[in-house]
Amino acid sequence: KALTRLQEWYGDIDEFVRKQLGYDTKEELYGALAAEQIDSVALAIDNISRGESIIIGDQTGIGKGRQAAALMRYAKRHGLIPVFFTEKPKLFSDMYGDGLDVGERFKPFLIGNKNESHIKDSENGIIQECMSPARQQKYSASFMKENPEKFDAVFCCYSQVNKEDNWQKNFFRTLFTKRKVMLVMDEAHNASGDESNTNKFFKELIGLNRSTGAV
DSSP states (O other): OHHHHHHHHHSOHHHHHHHHHTOSSHHHHHHHOOHHHHHHHHHHHHHHHTTOBOOOOOOTTSOHHHHHHHHHHHHHHTTOEEEEEESSTTHHHHHHHHHHHTTOOOOEEEESOTTTOOEEOTTSOEEEOOOOHHHHHHHHHHHTTTOTTOOOEEEEEGGGGSSSSOHHHHHHHHHHHHSOEEEEETTGGGGOOTTSHHHHHHHHHHHHOTTOEEO
């Protein structure tokens, strides 16, 4: 029913997604996403364009990471900063790879443990280094203003915001207040639990910016 309604609004769904993601041809789109991925990305884009959220609950093997990467590509092309949260820093590399699979090379501001949060290739070579904690904190202010490194996304682990107030939490509060962002929560159960600090923080973030889309 949702897809039928979407087709009534936008016409051909594949063409709608092609345009929204900035692919030149449908063949290019089909090289990035499978049919079921295109359908879910279309539904997500519609929701996000209206300031709403979506949960992608596909089972293992369908390719949720590639769908998330496609939506982060959408964010970049529509003036939103994609903010990616995940469970473990090694998953930064997975999302970077998913980005390449959909034709997008992310250059994210990495927030995490310097020794664990690099982006690496399949042979464990470092593609992008994570700054030291001191440099991360210092850079968080310039990200809001000059952004000299030209970062186009933010990657962070839930563990960075599960404590009492720290610079990481304050950075995201400022980011969500002053800029338009799209929140992408991988392994979102890490932010569940009404009494957890993490859950309370993400509820606060979403409330700060109602134009924020969330995946």
